[in-house]
Amino acid sequence: MSRPAGLLEHAGQAVGWTPLVEIQRLGKGLPGRVAVKLEYFSPGASIKxxxxxxxxxxxxxxxxxxxxxxxxxxxxxxxxxxxxxxxxxxxxxxxxxxxxxxxxxxxxxxxxxxxxxxxxxxxxxxxxxxxxxxxxxxxxxxxxxxxxxxKAFRPDQFNNPGSVWAHRFGTGPEIWEQTAGRVTHFCSFAGSSGTLIGTAQALKERYAGVRVIAVEPAQAPFLAGKPVRDTRHAIQGGGYAVEPGIYDRSVVDAYLTVTDAEAKRTARALAAREGIMGGYSTGANVAAALMLARKAPRGSLIVTVACDSGLKYLSTGLYPA
Ligand SMILES: Cc1ncc(COP(=O)(O)O)c(C=O)c1O
Incomplete structure (x- = not known):
């Protein structure tokens, strides 16, 4: 696979090959390094x-x-x-x-x-x-x-294997190439779980030792098999306490939870200190990646995704008016 070069024929060709950026300020002094894949660069401004x-x-x-x-x-x-x-x-x-x-x-x-x-x-x-x-x-x-x-066609994203393939043959191989095979961890918040599972499959196919961590809201650690207190939370796009049909437990090594407050605080810090303005799930992903970086062996490279743009949340108070 390679990046498309030159003049594109239509916006459909502008999907993929999003930048992968190391967050050196928020990650300063930690044993592990953290890199974020900026999916808001896509034409619809999200990973979807x-x-x-x-x-x-x-x-x-x-x-x-x-x-x-x-x-x-x-x-x-x-x-x-x-x-x-x-x-x-x-x-x-x-x-x-x-x-x-x-x-x-x-x-x-x-x-x-x-x-x-x-x-x-x-x-x-x-x-x-x-x-x-x-x-x-x-x-x-x-x-x-x-x-x-x-009499419509229904993509059925929670059960359609295409949700996984998009990342198995796109996001995952891109991360592998962009890190020159040095990625050691991948963590992602799960909605349909396509991002988590497809990327995990691609990375583990290349190096079985890559650790994959599912990120869930603090009050609904459903995929981790823990009690769900409430599925109302601010991290839009996932954490629904359902196991999608495409979920593949065998490629997930561990589970982490993030509170609404941690997601919000991290999204704000990411924007103000790293110039990366994502939504709540981006905040949750980066909060989880930083937790991993604190405990990971020196030299680890933890990759996560900025799922969408903070511009999609201007009405929520995620960023001060
Ligand atoms: C903002 C946001 N974050 C995360 C996700 C989760 O992505 P996936 O469906 O690949 O698990 C979604 C999915 O819709 C989303 O909209």
């Missing part, structure tokens, strides 16, 4: 452009997505933006079903790419900016209704 395009192209090849057919998906917003972007390039109609708890920036982006947005009310007791498992169940029910109504 990769699986969105991979799933659509796989469905086209398999003949399960017909020309002009509508695509409908449940999303926390980033997959919605990724699919809306891919559909804009490829000429499909797209409907994104999401919770009103997801930030308005996400719906605005999806609409900008020419797609339809269906907003689903939150479960009783929910707070805007926090999407719980109960909220996601309501989104799922509405998605199923719309898929039937439109």
């Amino acid at each position: 452009d990769r699986p969105a395009l991979a799933i659509i192209e796989a469905a086209e090849r398999a003949g399960v997505l017909r020309k002009g057919q509508r695509i409908v998906e449940k999303t926390s917003g980033n997959m919605g933006a990724g699919l809306a972007w891919a559909c804009a390039i490829k000429g499909y109609r797209f409907t994104a079903v999401l919770s009103v708890g997801n930030t308005p920036e996400r719906s605005q982006m999806i609409k900008a790419f020419g797609a339809e947005v269906v907003k689903v009310r939150q479960a009783p007791g929910a707070k805007p900016g926090q999407v719980s498992k109960e909220d996601l169940d309501l989104v799922e029910a509405e998605t199923q209704k719309r898929v039937k109504k439109y």
Whole structure:
């Protein structure tokens, strides 16, 4: 694989080969080094452009997505933006079903790419900016209704192996090449778990000793098999206390948790001190990577991802107004 060079024919070719940046200030003095892959460099400003395009192209090849057919998906917003972007390039109609708890920036982006947005009310007791498992169940029910109504193709990101392949054949090999094979740890917050599992598979295929760590919200360490207190948290895009169909336990070595406050504090420090302005899950990932760097053997190289841009959270108070 190689970076595309020269003039690109369309924005679909602008996915992948995102920068990998070492955070030398936040990581100063720690035995392990930390590097962050900046997925907000993608055209839809998140890591989900990769699986969105991979799933659509796989469905086209398999003949399960017909020309002009509508695509409908449940999303926390980033997959919605990724699919809306891919559909804009490829000429499909797209409907994104999401919770009103997801930030308005996400719906605005999806609409900008020419797609339809269906907003689903939150479960009783929910707070805007926090999407719980109960909220996601309501989104799922509405998605199923719309898929039937439109006879639509459903990417089904939590169960579609394309969510994994995008990272197994993209993110993972890129990290391997960008670190010249020196990566020792990879940690990632999990939604569909495609990022975590696909990257883990790629890295472990190249060096079985790479340690892979799943990052979860402090109150919902579900994948770790620990008690879930509450699935309401600020780290949008995952931590739903569900095991996705594509989850592959065999490539995960350990689990770490991060509080909302740690995610927020780290996202702010990352922006102010490293010039990397991500969202809450980016803060969670980097907080976890720094925890690992404190305990790792000297010379370790811990890699994680900036899943999306902080610009998608301007309405949440993640960054002061
Ligand atoms: C902001 C954000 N962070 C993290 C994730 C998790 O990525 P994955 O679905 O690959 O587990 C998502 C997924 O939608 C997301 O939107």
